[in-house]
Amino acid sequence: MNDTQRAIEHCYAQGWTDGLPVVPCDEEALAAVLARVDRDPGEVLLAMPQINRAVTVRLAAINAVMAGCLPEYFPVVVAAWDSLDQEGYPRKGIWQSTTGTASLLLVNGPVRRELGVNSAGNLFGPGFRANATIGRAVRLTAINALGLEPHELDQATQGTPAKYTACIGENEEESPWTPLHVDCGLAPEVSAVTALTMRSTVHIEARHTNVAEQLVADVAGTLRRTGALLHRTVSACVVLCPEHAHLLADAGWSKRDVAVALHEQSFVPREELDRAGKGAVSQKSHWRVARDHPDAVVDPGPDPARDGIRTMTSPDAVLVVVAGASNSGVSAVVETFGPRGDRPPVTRIAGVAAP
Amino acid sequence: MADGILLERQGVPAVSICTDAFGITGEAMARTYGFPGFQWVSIPHPVASLDAEGIRQRVEEMLPRVLDLLGVEE
Numbered sequence: 001m002n003d004t005q006r007a008i009e010h011c012y013a014q015g016w017t018d019g020l021p022v023v024p025c026d027e028e029a030l031a032a033v034l035a036r037v038d039r040d041p042g043e044v045l046l047a048m049p050q051i052n053r054a055v056t057v058r059l060a061a062i063n064a065v066m067a068g069c070l071p072e073y074f075p076v077v078v079a080a081w082d083s084l085d086q087e088g089y090p091r092k093g094i095w096q097s098t099t100g101t102a103s104l105l106l107v108n109g110p111v112r113r114e115l116g117v118n119s120a121g122n123l124f125g126p127g128f129r130a131n132a133t134i135g136r137a138v139r140l141t142a143i144n145a146l147g148l149e150p151h152e153l154d155q156a157t158q159g160t161p162a163k164y165t166a167c168i169g170e171n172e173e174e175s176p177w178t179p180l181h182v183d184c185g186l187a188p189e190v191s192a193v194t195a196l197t198m199r200s201t202v203h204i205e206a207r208h209t210n211v212a213e214q215l216v217a218d219v220a221g222t223l224r225r226t227g228a229l230l231h232r233t234v235s236a237c238v239v240l241c242p243e244h245a246h247l248l249a250d251a252g253w254s255k256r257d258v259a260v261a262l263h264e265q266s267f268v269p270r271e272e273l274d275r276a277g278k279g280a281v282s283q284k285s286h287w288r289v290a291r292d293h294p295d296a297v298v299d300p301g302p303d304p305a306r307d308g309i310r311t312m313t314s315p316d317a318v319l320v321v322v323a324g325a326s327n328s329g330v331s332a333v334v335e336t337f338g339p340r341g342d343r344p345p346v347t348r349i350a351g352v353a354a355p
Numbered sequence: 356m357a358d359g360i361l362l363e364r365q366g367v368p369a370v371s372i373c374t375d376a377f378g379i380t381g382e383a384m385a386r387t388y389g390f391p392g393f394q395w396v397s398i399p400h401p402v403a404s405l406d407a408e409g410i411r412q413r414v415e416e417m418l419p420r421v422l423d424l425l426g427v428e429e
Contacts, residue, residue, distance in 0.1 A: 050357055051357075051384070052388070053387075147383075149383075151379055152379060152380055152383035153380060153383050153384065155380050
C-alpha cells in the first residue's frame, strides 16, 4: 500500500467518511481553503446544542477538503451553511429523523460559470466536481462534526441517495424567467446559494404535450400523492427543464401562475385520503391519521361543495426553478420540508480573491 | 433520551421510553450527553401504527419497569 492509500485507509479507520474515499486534509490544504473566506475559523456556522455539537468554519473547511472541494469552492460551502442555519430544519434535528432527509443546495449567479457548477444535463447525477463535492462537504461535516453517523444519531429508515450530495445550479441562461435569487431581491450579478430540506426527487415525464394546462396537470399529480403526506400538508421545489419552462412561458404563464395553478390542483378528495388511512390529522403530532384514531380531527377543506383538502397551504409552498438540459420534456418535483410560505433562505456568496 | 437525562440532572425523576428499534441511537445520545450508563425503558417496536388497545397493552407492559427505574417500591 502506498502513502496515499494508507492516508485514505486511515480516514476510513477513524470513521471519517460517507463510505467513499476522502481526500486527506493537512494544515497546508486547510489554510488554502480558509484563505478564501473572510470568516474567523472559530465562528460557529450551525449549532445543535441538543447534541452538544457545532459546525465551525474550520470544521467545515476540513470536511470541504476531505470532500474533494477546490479552495475556491469554499465560499459556496460557507454560504450553504449560512443558508442551512437560516432554513432551520437541520439545526432543529431533521437530519436525525427517520424520514431521512438531505439538503438540496441550489446555486445561482455568476459563480456557477466561475466554478463549473452544472445547471444543465444530468443535473442530479454525477460528473461535475463542484456539484459533487460542495454537496458532499455538507454531508461529511454532518457526519464528522455533528456526529450524525448512520445507525446512531442519524436514524434514517431508508435515507436518500441525495445524502451523498445534492447541489444543482439554476439554468438561468435557458430560463424564460428571472432566477430565484433575483426574485428574492438580489442583483443578477450576485451569486447565491439556497438550502432546501428535501426528501425525494420525483421525475415528471411529459414529452407528450405542448399544452400548458396539460403539463401543469401532469406535475400536479405528483404534488397531491398521499404517500408524501406525513404532516397535514407538503411543500415542493418544482425543477422545470428549459423545454417545459419555455412551453409555459410561451403560453403566457409566470412562475407565480404555475405555483397558483399547482396549489389549486393539489386537491385530494376525502375518500382518497380515507382509503390511505390519512383522512384526518392528529391534534397532538399534526401527523395524518385515520378518522378513527383517538386523537383525530378531520381538517376542513377549501371547498364546502366537495369534501377534501389541498396538500399545500398556499402557492408559496411551491418554489419554481429552471434547470436541466434543453433536450427533452423531463422535469422533477423535489419534495421539500419547506418553505411553506416563508422566504426561501437565499444566501449571498461572499468570497475573497485568491491570495 | 436527552429530555430524560436533562430532567434527571435538574433533580426531576424521569424515565426515558423508546422502542427497541432506537436502542443504538439511544445509547449514542446518552454517550453524547456524557451519561453512557443511563438506563431507560425499551419497548417493542412499533408504536406509531398501534390502535388505542395496542397502546394500552404497551403501557401495561412497561409500567412495572418505569416504576422500577423510578425507584418506586410497591
